Amino acid sequence: MPPLTPADSLLILAAYLLGSVSSAVIVCRLWGLPDPRTQGSGNPGATNVLRLGGKKAAFVTLAGDMFKGVIPVAVAAWLASTMTAVSLVGLAAFLGHLYPVFFRFQGGKGVATALGVLLAAAWPVGLGVAGTWLIMFAVTRTSSLSALTAFLLAPIYAWYLVPEHNFALAVGLITVLLFWRHRSNIRKLMAGTEGKFGKKQ
Numbered sequence: 001m002p003p004l005t006p007a008d009s010l011l012i013l014a015a016y017l018l019g020s021v022s023s024a025v026i027v028c029r030l031w032g033l034p035d036p037r038t039q040g041s042g043n044p045g046a047t048n049v050l051r052l053g054g055k056k057a058a059f060v061t062l063a064g065d066m067f068k069g070v071i072p073v074a075v076a077a078w079l080a081s082t083m084t085a086v087s088l089v090g091l092a093a094f095l096g097h098l099y100p101v102f103f104r105f106q107g108g109k110g111v112a113t114a115l116g117v118l119l120a121a122a123w124p125v126g127l128g129v130a131g132t133w134l135i136m137f138a139v140t141r142t143s144s145l146s147a148l149t150a151f152l153l154a155p156i157y158a159w160y161l162v163p164e165h166n167f168a169l170a171v172g173l174i175t176v177l178l179f180w181r182h183r184s185n186i187r188k189l190m191a192g193t194e195g196k197f198g199k200k201q
Contacts, residue, residue: 015072019096023064069116090117
């Protein structure tokens with residue numbers, strides 16, 4: 001791996017700090033809603049905010065989480081020394097969302113932030129992941145299964161669509177972490193108890 005410059009290191013740190021800003025917690029506070037870390041599914045993400053506060057609050061949360069991935073990677077694509085540095089910036093933003101320093105390291109599952117990273121770093125990969133999610137969701141109506149399938153394929157898309165293979169390795173690590181954060185969903189999927197969109201369990 002090529003050495004990082006001081007500017008690269010600052011971009012990585014800034015990406016983690018921006019990723020650590022929890023859109024779900026902030027939106028719920030502004031909307032006067034319960035803390036998403038203690039209510040509903042306990043996950044500070046757009047899906048749980050949808051349960052707690054409706055579509056508008058969920059949309060703002062989703063947009064905030066995506067832009068946490070888009071903004072630092074877009075800046076890094078302009079200022080960073082290599083594609084490897086850009087990949088590390090995206091990984092740092094994702095880790096900030098999962099383990100936010102500002103919110104006692106109680107973060108979300110990372111789907112929206114990871115998608116934002118991919119769209120900014122390599123838009124064909126991001127579009128491939130988004131398209132896979134949409135197709136799976138149209139068939140299964142299950143958000144978690146759609147996300148898991150889309151990100152299972154994400155490293156493959158990255159490997160073939162981006163010449164710099166360190167990017168595919170970073171995407172692979174994002175996928176592993178995303179699966180880890182979805183382990184409760186995976187258990188429910190295997191047990192046939194995972195909720196579907198529009199159905200109350």
